[in-house]
Amino acid sequence: MPLTPSSEVFITCAVTGAGDSVVRSDKVPVTPVQIAEAAIEAAQAGAAIAHIHVRDPATGKAARDVQLYREVVDHIRASGVDLVLNLTGGMGGDMTMGPPEKPLPPIGSRTDMAGATERLAHVKALLPEICTIDCGSMNFGNGDTVMINTPDTLAEMARSIQALGVRPEIEIFEAGHLRLAEHLVQQGIIDDPVTVQLCMGIPWGIPDDLNSFMALLNNLPKSWIFSAFSIGRNQFPYAMLALLAGGNIRVGLEDNLWLKRGVLATNKDLVEQAVAIAHTANARILGPSEVRKKLKLTKRW
Incomplete structure (x- = not known):
């Protein structure tokens, strides 16, 4: 399909993630205050949305403790910095055989x-503005870990998210996930504007070569609003690719630890680089209030 580059984009910063990145970089935020401050710095650098996981402060491992999320969210909201909050809904679906x-x-x-x-x-x-749902199951990384999200579970989660007045962001890791997302939309379970994140290059999901990216784009309904990212060294190329394909940008330490060879990044560094990429393409960067209008989000604070 013909692609029209985005003339305006929003940037999402995926602040910390759930992987083992803490042992590979001391820049990855761990405590609620560190995660909140990283999100605030990302917003000040140009990100409109912060995608947030939490970690056990003692071990650095991924967690889903409501109190940890509360501390992060309260700190951001008390800061006075405007930011669209996107909390993960992906935790609680991992099985290691x-x-x-x-x-x-x-x-x-x-x-x-x-x-x-x-x-x-x-x-x-x-009650954040956005909550992600991982739209399917897949082998996840090396070893015997499987990400499990059945159609019935996803439908129940999507209904619950929307009943709260929160926008689901559909995470697409594989071509079949896109088909399942379309099914949920056709069933009336997910409302417009449908918002998706194309998650490229995650082992063992869809690879991040251009043919695979185009395969997703060619099957993406035209009315859907999408962002796209890849991991590691391909994070910045995908920031430009997403923009050129008519989408939006995601960067952050969840997906990539490096600013350049040998230089560990902060979330602020990665957002600043995304801003520079957008400006190179003559794209205007949307702020949080504009994103709320575009995605029909409800601000609760």
């Missing part, structure tokens, strides 16, 4: 499976 000859029972210490209501407890408590 046992060894190949004895896959069951799963390895409990590395498995986190929860029901739809429990996975959204922080969203109900804090």
